[in-house]
Amino acid sequence: MTGSLRKIYNPIQKDYVTFLKTATETNGEYTLVEVELAPKGGVGVHYHKMYSEKFDCLTGELKVQLGSKVHTLSGGMSAMAFPNIHHRFFNSSDEICKFRVEIRPGSSGFEQSLQIAYGLARDGETKKNGFPKSKYILAWLFEISESNLPGWMSIFEWILRRQAKRVLKDGIDKQLIERYVEF
DSSP states (O other): OOSSTTEEEETTTTEEEEEEEOTTTTTTSOEEEEEEEOTTOBOOSBBOSSOEEEEEEEESOEEEEETTEEEEEOTTOEEEEOTTOOEEEEOOSSSOEEEEEEEESOOHHHHHHHHHHHHHHHTTOBOTTSOBSOHHHHHHHHHHTTOBOOGGGGGGHHHHHHHHHHHHHTTHHHHHHHHHOOO
16 A cells, blocks of 8 residues: 555556545445556456446546447546446556546455555566466456456456366465455
């Protein structure tokens, strides 16, 4: 954690996430985070079955890909990734982009996955690409964040789901939550 107990930093990705509202605080209605996305930062294509994500650009330029179409957002503009829509977000500029993401309904698993992934990055427990060194922990984080692989990559999901169970069986989930989840 940095300064605020609700602001986390990822030294690999060089971005910050501030939790403005958690699923618990909104009775599960939504989760709201603010992201300071580093230049050239972002995430790969994925989708969620259980929740939507609304991206509200505050400053800079945010690119949001929905399906095959890339939307360029600037301050005051929004884009919505509904459930089952393949999407990603990225910053192709040389400036920091600041935006909010509202997840509906809220997802405590998403919240935990960010805190754990960023904590692992701070502790040197990730590869250069920011993924956890342990394929089992990676699979479990994918599972609790309710993220899914698109297209042909979806054939690997059953492997991920199976690997995630090992984390539960070995109690590693409880250790990670105790170590990294602060709120």
